[in-house]
Amino acid sequence: MTWPEALQAAIDEFADVFDPMERYEMLFEWAAEVNELPEAEWNDANMIHGCQSQAHVMCHLEDGLFFMRGGADAQIVQGLMAITCLAVNGRPPEEVAELEPTFVDAMGLKASLTPSRSNGFLNMFKRVQDEARSLTGGA
Amino acid sequence: MSLDLDAIRADFPILSRKVAGGKDLVYLDNAATTQKPQSVIDAMTHYYEQSNANVHRAVHTLAAEATEQYESARDTLADWFGTTRDNLIFTSGTTEAINLVAWGWARSNLNAGDAVVITEMEHHADIVPWQLLAEEKGIEIRVVPIDTESDTLDMDVFSASLPGSRLVCVVHTSNVLGVANPVAEIISKSHECGAKVLIDAAQAAPHEKIDFTSMDADFVAISGHKMCGPTGIGCLLATSESIEEMEPFMSGGDMIETVTMEKSTFASGPQKFEAGTPKIAEAIGFAAAAEYLSKLDMMAVHTHIRGLAMYTASEIQSIPGITVYGDHSVTEGSGVVSFLHDSIHAEDLARFMDAGGFAMRTGHHCAQPLLDAYGVTSTNRVSYYLYNTKAEAAAFIEHLRYIVDKFA
DSSP: OOOOHHHHHHHHHHHTOOOHHHHHHHHHHHHHTSOBOOGGGOOSTTBOTTOSSOEEEEEEEETTEEEEEEEESSHHHHHHHHHHHHHHTTBOHHHHHHOOOHHHHHTTOGGGGOOOTTOOHHHHHHHHHHHHHHHTTOO | OOOOHHHHHHTOGGGGOEETTTEEOEEOBTTTOOOOOHHHHHHHHHIIIIIOOOSSSOOSHHHHHHHHHHHHHHHHHHHHTTSOGGGEEEESSHHHHHHHIIIIIIHHHOOTTOEEEEETTOOGGGTHHHHHHHHHHOOEEEEEOEETTTTEEOHHHHHHHOTTEEEEEEESBOTTTOOBOOHHHHHHHHHHTTOEEEEEOTTTTTTSOOOHHHHOOSEEEEESGGGTSOTTOEEEEEOHHHHHHOOOSSOSTTSEEEEOSSOEEEOOGGGGGOOSSOOHHHHHHHHHHHHHHHTSOHHHHHHHHHHHHHHHHHHHTTSTTEEEESOOSSSSSOSEEEEEESSSOHHHHHHHHHHTTEEOEEEOTTOHHHHHHTTOSOEEEEEOOTTOOHHHHHHHHHHHHHHHHHHO
């Protein structure tokens, strides 16, 4: 998988850091550089269910390409949303629908992806893919 | 008698593993499940390596050994819990034990209009079965609220709820607050009003010697895995009178006396409620856990883990932004300390702690009504057990201070 330049830069940066605390700090720095969904736009319709945190996502097409914005009250979830933005934004929606979230593993953040009922990332990623499918008209 | 913590820690192989990129594991999620000593692991392994067979049936050597070990586990546990083998029903844990009371006793002994008293402090396992039964039978559920100022049950409402009630279901020690309820008073007052009492002792049995006979409850529900035993096993302690009044809610093999195509008759005693192939290795492991604890001074265990909780609560409540839940000024209670920071999300905080090697719990702890009473949806929770040290508690507090300094 070839990742967008900004995401590849993030993956490369994470590859040199082995301490999980430093990884989280780095995640927050990247999160700060990505547009988030402000709390004023959070509503029931864009809420992601199955998260311990409050998490919301909104997706749209621009010139036929997929873009998402995400917001969460937990910083780590917000950070993972920001990284996901780097992975999916600007791609054709059909590609987003088929994407595997391996970038999180490549960044050493797999611990945040433990498939438990309290983990929101997979729910968020699935929601983004569902939105991508619906935007292609194939929902 | 004090605890030899170095010796105790050496009994638990998992405590020497590293996590989070080579950091020492500091396991502080004991209210969810405790770690297992080598003797428990060995007991189960030995059973599978040497004696594995189904119980109560075949006449071959392995079947005899398996039956002997399984029933001997019942004896060991009955002795540990201050009762007899005829009063100990194996279940998968506390949840199944409570369900057994709901569907085995209450369903056949309560009628529309009878009241069951529960409290706002209950785990979901002691709320949901009663709601389902209420839907089916039309029984009334009376809820005793918690006073969030004192972190205690409102005993005036409790007393007022008793007339006309047939069953009182109370958690011995809260899995969220670490607060111990006045169980003796609850039992005696309930009995005075003619109500039976079910005590959820999941969080109490690990650090307090439960003596079923002197406690005088009608039912006590216990999980093995919260007291050094394996998962998937627990027990319901029930008085002989209550067992006589119970009907099986699971049926099949191993619980019958005779079966014809028209009608079946049931075994008597605990076996009547243990349908199917039982949890043999798990029961053996559970008994090994009780044997392990029996070599320790349980008063010292209680004092040790409660002391760690009191120390932790007292230290972290001075950290800016931290609110501690539960009364940790009293020596009664468990090793649980729940808290929240006012700006760091509970889930973030738990992950930051995990990155430092500290295993703690986040969430509603299966007690949403209790959290509602405090106006929160989740808490962070640390819970100590007999192998935790003051140095671990101090390291936890230091790492929490570091996280708050860095991210708040």
